[in-house]
Amino acid sequence: MELLVSSAIGLLTAAGIYLVLRQRSFPVVLGMTLLSYAINVFLFATGRLVVNAPPVLQKGVTTYTDPLPQALVLTAIVISFGMTAVVVVMAIGSFLEGGDDRIDMPEADRIPETGDTQRGPRA
């Protein structure tokens, strides 16, 4: 089970990092999602992997699973879910405002055109 969990974390992280480094916003959002999955599983594993054990104190039970990482994962899931929604909305906004879904800043962010007083080109 340890091999399965650790290789799953590794694969998800690798795929996530690869996608985050792409230059279009859609793969980047997918990459962030994969990365957050990987981290949720990782956080879950930080309490040691235990199967079929209760998280809450009970009479006559000696092996327990650590409940704290489960609470942490729950918080992390809620936050990453909300953040995915935010980044999707911002990516759509950037696509609608700029006309493409590139994630890098365009040339116009650095070099002014003559007579153009805004920070970028106007539509």
Place this chain on the structure above:
Amino acid sequence: MNHLMIAPVLLPAVLGALQLLWMRGDLPLQRVFSSTGTALLVVVALILLGQASAGEVMVYRLGNWAAPFGIVLMLDRLAAMMVLLTSVVALIVQIYAIGSGWDRKGWHFHALWQFQLMGVCGAFLTGDAFNLFVFFEILLIASYGLMTHGGGEMRVRAGVQYVVVNLAGSALFLVALGVLYAVTGTLNMADMAARVAQMPPEDTALLRTGAVLIMLVFAIKAALVPLHFWLPSTYGNAPGPVAALFAIMTKVGVYAIIRFFTLIFPHDTVAGTLASEILLPAALITLAVGQIGIMGSRQLLRVGAFAALGSVGTLMIAVSQMNAEAMTAAIYYMVHSTLAAATLFLVLDLSARWRGDYWLRAGTVMPQSGLVSALFFAAAVAVVGLPPFSGFIGKLMVLDATAGAPAMPLIWSVILVTSLIALVGMSRVGTKLYLKPFGEVVLGGGGGSADFPTAPLRSDEPAPWLSVTAIMALLATVLALTVFAGPATRFAQATADQLYDPALYLKAVLADQEGTK
């Protein structure tokens, strides 16, 4: 328990929610409530600072649960000082935002402002590592909204980058917390410190990994080279007042590094000298990149962004020395650099709005250029660190504190040479904007667009007094830090001593637990 301690978190949270529920679309009411709330926060922070100055570390146990199990808020000198600094900067910048009309450019500016304050104050006050993560997320989510306030192509594009970088940073934060929890079995910072101190030195490989990971996370927030790439385009494209408030955001990262590497991983113990060995070169390069960036900027707010980057570099040089004397200098310089960077951002925003042009190029004569150039001159002097402002004292303290360090020749030469570069860079900005306004570009075409809250100032209009007063108030705080340098330094000294005596912090949290559940 001192219930006032939780007020810096609760007050903005309640106000922000109230503004969303009951004051939707009523800007005057939002302005009154929001600025009154921030003013109240200043009062609360002053009282807390008074209480913390007695030297005692105060604990607030949420739900009255005993320490390693429940979440605690901690108030020591450093936390109280940072909360006061945040509230003062926030109040003045908020008045500027009202005066300049930036808060009119989009919805929910004041609600986001309050949530931002909630996150920042919470991050300063919390004594629990996972709770720190949650407050980081709160301040980041609010900052995403503030950063893209007003919209516009470049701002939203820069916003997407900012969000993605910080999401990756949050992912790394969770990994670091997971590693630290797996090794120590606790998330309470005081408890973690106690357990780390007892760990046998041969078992600390994973712990050292965790320490470096958590330092990387905070270095992203503090924008240390090579993790600074998000900063110039974020600050350069944010609305001016938001960029000024963000001057405190990099300091949240610096604060977290100071807290973790004095309390949990002190110098020369478990993590060894690892932290200072990584931090010093990074800080030196950050300083150089920031100050050279001032020379190379072609857009006004980017000048401020690179100046902020340079100040983080100077600050981290002092922090990386990891001793009480350098920490005194760091604490003094932290207050100064936040105030000075915020002032510079506001002056640059004012200039850009009155010119109607964000680009650093010669144009037609700007109305009221005498007043604005005087304000810019003062802000630039403060940022570069020339007398009579507190930057000079701060830099002198940093130089003095690093005089005995092995890397002293390198540190001194980098600080002194980059100060000269920054001086030349600021002179270039001032000359182009105010002294030589005879270019071919006719300014003023950008009024009413996404980038500007108001039309450019006409030459027959009086100066908007609220914006100018806000900038003067910020300058006055910088001046006060200079005039009262003696008391301020003594306070910084006491703060540094308290930081280097973690036993006080541990005792406050883990001992004295009578009456808890």
